[in-house]
Amino acid sequence: MSLHTGYSGRGTHYLHPGNILADTKPKMVTTILGSCVSTCLWDPVLKIGGINHYLLPLWNGDGLATPRFGNIAIKRLVEKMERMGSDRRVLQAKVFGGSAINANPSGLLNVGERNIVVAKDVLAEEGIRIVSSDVGGAEGRRIVFNTATGVVKMRYIQKTRLQDK
Template sequence: MDQISTHFLYPSALFASIEPHKVSTILGSCVAVCLYDPIAKIGGINHYMLPFWNGQGLASPKYGNIAIERLVEKMVSLGCKKNNIKAKVFGGGEVIDTNISQFHIGERNIKLALEMLDELRIPVVAKSVGGKLGRKIEYCTGTGEVKQRYIDRTISSKT
Protein backbone atom coordinates (compact mmCIF):
# COMPACT_ATOMS: atom_id res chain seq x y z
CA MET A 1 0.00 0.00 0.00
CA ASP A 2 1.40 3.38 -1.02
CA GLN A 3 1.88 5.98 1.68
CA ILE A 4 -0.01 9.13 0.73
CA SER A 5 1.94 12.38 1.18
CA THR A 6 0.62 14.85 3.74
CA HIS A 7 0.72 18.62 3.73
CA PHE A 8 -0.32 21.17 6.37
CA LEU A 9 -1.86 24.25 4.77
CA TYR A 10 -1.12 27.50 6.59
CA PRO A 11 -3.33 30.58 6.37
CA SER A 12 -2.73 32.72 3.24
CA ALA A 13 -1.58 29.69 1.25
CA LEU A 14 -2.86 27.37 -1.43
CA PHE A 15 -1.91 23.88 -2.51
CA ALA A 16 -2.61 21.78 -5.60
CA SER A 17 -0.78 18.74 -6.94
CA ILE A 18 -1.12 16.04 -9.58
CA GLU A 19 0.11 13.58 -6.92
CA PRO A 20 -2.56 12.74 -4.31
CA HIS A 21 -1.99 14.43 -0.95
CA LYS A 22 -3.83 14.54 2.34
CA VAL A 23 -3.96 18.27 3.14
CA SER A 24 -5.04 19.43 6.57
CA THR A 25 -5.79 22.91 7.84
CA ILE A 26 -7.50 24.59 10.78
CA LEU A 27 -10.18 27.22 10.17
CA GLY A 28 -11.82 29.83 12.37
CA SER A 29 -13.21 32.80 10.46
CA CYS A 30 -10.94 31.84 7.56
CA VAL A 31 -12.40 29.94 4.62
CA ALA A 32 -10.94 27.03 2.68
CA VAL A 33 -12.16 26.30 -0.84
CA CYS A 34 -11.45 22.74 -1.97
CA LEU A 35 -11.53 22.28 -5.74
CA TYR A 36 -11.61 18.91 -7.48
CA ASP A 37 -11.67 17.75 -11.08
CA PRO A 38 -13.19 14.23 -11.02
CA ILE A 39 -12.06 13.53 -14.61
CA ALA A 40 -8.38 14.49 -14.13
CA LYS A 41 -8.52 13.33 -10.46
CA ILE A 42 -6.66 16.46 -9.37
CA GLY A 43 -7.52 18.55 -6.33
CA GLY A 44 -6.43 21.79 -4.75
CA ILE A 45 -7.24 23.84 -1.68
CA ASN A 46 -6.75 27.39 -0.44
CA HIS A 47 -7.00 28.98 3.02
CA TYR A 48 -7.75 32.68 3.03
CA MET A 49 -8.16 35.10 5.91
CA LEU A 50 -9.94 38.15 4.46
CA PRO A 51 -12.43 38.52 1.60
CA PHE A 52 -10.92 41.24 -0.60
CA TRP A 53 -7.50 42.52 -1.51
CA ASN A 54 -7.64 46.33 -1.23
CA GLY A 55 -4.99 46.97 -3.88
CA GLN A 56 -2.31 47.85 -1.28
CA GLY A 57 0.87 45.78 -1.04
CA LEU A 58 1.05 42.27 -2.47
CA ALA A 59 -1.96 40.57 -4.05
CA SER A 60 -1.55 37.52 -1.83
CA PRO A 61 -3.74 34.44 -1.31
CA LYS A 62 -4.40 35.90 2.15
CA TYR A 63 -7.40 37.45 0.33
CA GLY A 64 -10.28 35.34 -0.97
CA ASN A 65 -10.64 37.01 -4.36
CA ILE A 66 -6.92 36.37 -5.05
CA ALA A 67 -6.81 32.88 -3.45
CA ILE A 68 -9.75 31.50 -5.45
CA GLU A 69 -8.54 32.94 -8.76
CA ARG A 70 -4.99 31.62 -8.23
CA LEU A 71 -6.22 28.17 -7.20
CA VAL A 72 -8.36 27.86 -10.35
CA GLU A 73 -5.36 28.97 -12.48
CA LYS A 74 -3.11 26.41 -10.74
CA MET A 75 -5.66 23.60 -11.28
CA VAL A 76 -5.93 24.46 -15.00
CA SER A 77 -2.12 24.58 -15.30
CA LEU A 78 -2.00 21.04 -13.84
CA GLY A 79 -4.33 19.77 -16.57
CA CYS A 80 -7.83 20.30 -15.17
CA LYS A 81 -10.64 21.56 -17.35
CA LYS A 82 -12.41 24.48 -15.66
CA ASN A 83 -15.87 23.16 -16.57
CA ASN A 84 -15.13 19.84 -14.78
CA ILE A 85 -14.11 21.47 -11.48
CA LYS A 86 -16.38 21.12 -8.45
CA ALA A 87 -16.03 23.00 -5.14
CA LYS A 88 -16.49 22.31 -1.44
CA VAL A 89 -16.41 25.28 0.94
CA PHE A 90 -15.51 25.17 4.65
CA GLY A 91 -15.02 27.60 7.53
CA GLY A 92 -16.13 31.16 8.07
CA GLY A 93 -17.11 30.58 11.68
CA GLU A 94 -17.66 33.63 13.87
CA VAL A 95 -15.24 32.46 16.52
CA ILE A 96 -14.97 35.91 18.12
CA ASP A 97 -18.15 37.27 19.68
CA THR A 98 -18.81 40.82 18.51
CA ASN A 99 -21.68 43.08 17.52
CA ILE A 100 -19.56 45.22 15.21
CA SER A 101 -20.54 44.31 11.65
CA GLN A 102 -17.09 44.97 10.11
CA PHE A 103 -15.80 42.15 12.26
CA HIS A 104 -18.13 39.58 10.73
CA ILE A 105 -15.19 38.38 8.68
CA GLY A 106 -16.36 34.75 8.57
CA GLU A 107 -19.69 35.77 7.04
CA ARG A 108 -17.96 38.03 4.48
CA ASN A 109 -15.44 35.28 3.62
CA ILE A 110 -18.27 32.78 2.97
CA LYS A 111 -20.23 35.27 0.84
CA LEU A 112 -17.16 36.00 -1.28
CA ALA A 113 -16.44 32.28 -1.88
CA LEU A 114 -20.01 31.47 -2.92
CA GLU A 115 -20.38 34.55 -5.16
CA MET A 116 -17.00 34.05 -6.83
CA LEU A 117 -17.54 30.33 -7.48
CA ASP A 118 -20.95 31.18 -8.94
CA GLU A 119 -19.38 33.78 -11.26
CA LEU A 120 -16.73 31.25 -12.30
CA ARG A 121 -19.55 28.70 -12.90
CA ILE A 122 -17.94 26.22 -10.50
CA PRO A 123 -20.69 24.30 -8.69
CA VAL A 124 -20.49 24.04 -4.89
CA VAL A 125 -21.29 20.37 -4.20
CA ALA A 126 -20.82 20.55 -0.40
CA LYS A 127 -20.27 23.15 2.27
CA SER A 128 -19.93 23.47 6.01
CA VAL A 129 -19.78 27.16 6.83
CA GLY A 130 -20.65 29.66 9.53
CA GLY A 131 -21.62 28.86 13.08
CA LYS A 132 -19.59 29.62 16.19
CA LEU A 133 -16.98 26.84 16.10
CA GLY A 134 -13.67 26.39 14.35
CA ARG A 135 -13.06 23.42 12.10
CA LYS A 136 -10.21 21.09 11.31
CA ILE A 137 -10.44 19.66 7.81
CA GLU A 138 -8.49 16.98 6.00
CA TYR A 139 -8.77 17.05 2.21
CA CYS A 140 -7.69 14.21 -0.04
CA THR A 141 -6.67 15.85 -3.34
CA GLY A 142 -6.77 12.52 -5.21
CA THR A 143 -10.43 11.77 -4.44
CA GLY A 144 -11.97 15.14 -3.49
CA GLU A 145 -13.03 13.68 -0.14
CA VAL A 146 -13.05 16.01 2.90
CA LYS A 147 -13.20 14.97 6.54
CA GLN A 148 -14.17 17.65 9.03
CA ARG A 149 -14.25 17.92 12.77
CA TYR A 150 -15.46 20.85 14.84
CA ILE A 151 -13.10 22.45 17.33
CA ASP A 152 -14.74 23.23 20.66
CA ARG A 153 -14.24 26.77 21.95
CA THR A 154 -14.14 25.86 25.61
CA ILE A 155 -10.75 25.98 27.20
CA SER A 156 -10.37 23.66 30.13
CA SER A 157 -8.48 25.05 33.06
CA LYS A 158 -6.91 23.05 35.84
CA THR A 159 -7.37 24.40 39.36
Protein backbone atom coordinates (compact mmCIF):
# COMPACT_ATOMS: atom_id res chain seq x y z
CA MET A 1 0.00 0.00 0.00
CA SER A 2 1.46 3.33 -1.01
CA LEU A 3 1.47 6.11 1.53
CA HIS A 4 0.61 8.51 -1.28
CA THR A 5 -2.68 6.89 -2.29
CA GLY A 6 -5.11 9.73 -2.93
CA TYR A 7 -2.56 12.31 -1.84
CA SER A 8 -0.17 14.44 -3.85
CA GLY A 9 1.73 16.25 -1.08
CA ARG A 10 5.20 15.64 0.25
CA GLY A 11 4.21 15.58 3.90
CA THR A 12 4.54 11.85 4.57
CA HIS A 13 5.42 11.09 8.18
CA TYR A 14 5.94 7.94 10.25
CA LEU A 15 4.64 8.42 13.80
CA HIS A 16 6.76 6.57 16.35
CA PRO A 17 5.28 5.25 19.61
CA GLY A 18 5.02 7.88 22.33
CA ASN A 19 4.64 10.76 19.86
CA ILE A 20 2.00 13.24 18.71
CA LEU A 21 1.62 15.02 15.38
CA ALA A 22 -0.77 17.88 14.71
CA ASP A 23 -0.18 20.37 11.92
CA THR A 24 -2.07 22.86 9.79
CA LYS A 25 -0.14 21.57 6.76
CA PRO A 26 -1.53 18.42 5.11
CA LYS A 27 0.29 15.22 5.99
CA MET A 28 -0.08 11.51 5.49
CA VAL A 29 0.79 9.93 8.82
CA THR A 30 1.38 6.22 9.17
CA THR A 31 1.95 4.12 12.25
CA ILE A 32 1.93 0.48 13.30
CA LEU A 33 -0.19 -0.59 16.28
CA GLY A 34 -0.26 -3.72 18.40
CA SER A 35 -1.46 -3.19 21.97
CA CYS A 36 -0.73 0.52 21.48
CA VAL A 37 -3.56 2.88 20.56
CA SER A 38 -3.75 5.84 18.19
CA THR A 39 -6.35 8.55 18.45
CA CYS A 40 -6.89 10.56 15.26
CA LEU A 41 -8.61 13.92 15.73
CA TRP A 42 -10.20 15.73 12.80
CA ASP A 43 -11.58 19.25 12.67
CA PRO A 44 -14.20 19.30 9.87
CA VAL A 45 -14.45 23.11 10.03
CA LEU A 46 -10.74 23.98 9.68
CA LYS A 47 -9.92 20.76 7.77
CA ILE A 48 -6.95 19.93 9.99
CA GLY A 49 -6.03 16.84 11.94
CA GLY A 50 -3.75 15.35 14.53
CA ILE A 51 -2.76 11.91 15.76
CA ASN A 52 -1.07 10.30 18.74
CA HIS A 53 0.42 6.86 19.37
CA TYR A 54 0.57 5.78 23.00
CA LEU A 55 1.92 2.63 24.61
CA LEU A 56 0.50 2.56 28.12
CA PRO A 57 -2.87 3.62 29.53
CA LEU A 58 -2.16 5.88 32.49
CA TRP A 59 0.66 7.99 33.84
CA ASN A 60 0.88 7.21 37.55
CA GLY A 61 2.68 10.39 38.58
CA ASP A 62 6.16 8.85 38.64
CA GLY A 63 8.74 10.17 36.19
CA LEU A 64 7.86 12.40 33.27
CA ALA A 65 4.30 12.85 32.05
CA THR A 66 4.97 11.93 28.42
CA PRO A 67 2.70 11.01 25.50
CA ARG A 68 3.74 7.39 26.01
CA PHE A 69 0.71 7.35 28.33
CA GLY A 70 -2.84 7.53 26.97
CA ASN A 71 -4.23 10.05 29.42
CA ILE A 72 -1.34 12.42 28.64
CA ALA A 73 -1.22 11.77 24.87
CA ILE A 74 -4.91 12.44 24.27
CA LYS A 75 -5.05 15.62 26.37
CA ARG A 76 -1.91 17.00 24.71
CA LEU A 77 -3.30 16.24 21.26
CA VAL A 78 -6.52 18.11 22.11
CA GLU A 79 -4.44 21.05 23.39
CA LYS A 80 -2.38 21.11 20.15
CA MET A 81 -5.54 21.11 18.05
CA GLU A 82 -6.94 24.00 20.10
CA ARG A 83 -3.70 25.97 19.71
CA MET A 84 -4.15 25.59 15.93
CA GLY A 85 -7.62 27.13 16.25
CA SER A 86 -9.87 24.08 16.65
CA ASP A 87 -12.94 24.14 18.82
CA ARG A 88 -13.08 20.87 20.76
CA ARG A 89 -16.88 20.81 20.36
CA VAL A 90 -16.50 20.05 16.63
CA LEU A 91 -13.58 17.64 16.87
CA GLN A 92 -14.20 14.08 15.72
CA ALA A 93 -12.16 11.15 17.00
CA LYS A 94 -11.18 7.87 15.37
CA VAL A 95 -9.54 5.26 17.59
CA PHE A 96 -7.43 2.29 16.48
CA GLY A 97 -5.32 -0.45 18.06
CA GLY A 98 -5.43 -2.04 21.48
CA SER A 99 -4.86 -5.59 20.27
CA ALA A 100 -4.37 -8.44 22.70
CA ILE A 101 -0.96 -9.21 21.23
CA ASN A 102 0.24 -10.69 24.52
CA ALA A 103 -2.98 -12.23 25.80
CA ASN A 104 -3.33 -12.31 29.57
CA PRO A 105 -4.67 -15.71 30.74
CA SER A 106 -5.39 -14.36 34.25
CA GLY A 107 -8.60 -12.72 33.09
CA LEU A 108 -7.36 -9.25 34.02
CA LEU A 109 -7.54 -6.55 31.37
CA ASN A 110 -4.46 -6.65 29.19
CA VAL A 111 -2.55 -3.52 28.16
CA GLY A 112 -4.43 -3.25 24.86
CA GLU A 113 -7.83 -3.38 26.56
CA ARG A 114 -6.76 -0.83 29.16
CA ASN A 115 -5.46 1.46 26.38
CA ILE A 116 -8.88 1.27 24.69
CA VAL A 117 -10.72 2.09 27.94
CA VAL A 118 -8.48 5.13 28.49
CA ALA A 119 -9.16 6.42 24.96
CA LYS A 120 -12.92 6.17 25.44
CA ASP A 121 -12.84 7.66 28.94
CA VAL A 122 -10.52 10.60 28.20
CA LEU A 123 -12.30 11.50 24.96
CA ALA A 124 -15.63 11.47 26.84
CA GLU A 125 -14.12 13.70 29.56
CA GLU A 126 -12.88 16.08 26.86
CA GLY A 127 -16.32 16.14 25.21
CA ILE A 128 -15.06 14.64 21.93
CA ARG A 129 -17.21 12.17 20.02
CA ILE A 130 -15.74 8.95 18.63
CA VAL A 131 -17.06 8.64 15.07
CA SER A 132 -15.13 5.51 14.09
CA SER A 133 -13.00 2.87 15.74
CA ASP A 134 -11.37 -0.47 15.12
CA VAL A 135 -9.98 -1.75 18.39
CA GLY A 136 -9.17 -4.95 20.24
CA GLY A 137 -8.83 -8.36 18.70
CA ALA A 138 -5.66 -10.37 18.23
CA GLU A 139 -4.12 -8.68 15.19
CA GLY A 140 -1.99 -5.60 14.86
CA ARG A 141 -2.92 -2.75 12.53
CA ARG A 142 -1.24 -0.37 10.15
CA ILE A 143 -3.03 2.94 9.75
CA VAL A 144 -2.50 5.87 7.40
CA PHE A 145 -4.17 9.12 8.46
CA ASN A 146 -4.68 11.95 5.97
CA THR A 147 -4.72 15.10 8.11
CA ALA A 148 -6.20 17.13 5.23
CA THR A 149 -9.32 14.96 4.85
CA GLY A 150 -9.69 13.10 8.14
CA VAL A 151 -9.70 9.78 6.28
CA VAL A 152 -7.94 6.84 7.94
CA LYS A 153 -6.97 3.79 5.91
CA MET A 154 -6.37 0.69 7.99
CA ARG A 155 -5.22 -2.83 7.38
CA TYR A 156 -4.62 -5.74 9.70
CA ILE A 157 -1.14 -7.10 10.21
CA GLN A 158 -0.97 -10.85 10.46
CA LYS A 159 1.08 -12.39 13.23
CA THR A 160 4.28 -13.95 12.05
CA ARG A 161 6.21 -16.64 13.83
CA LEU A 162 9.92 -17.17 13.76
CA GLN A 163 10.67 -20.66 12.58
CA ASP A 164 13.87 -22.64 12.68
CA LYS A 165 14.90 -23.80 9.22
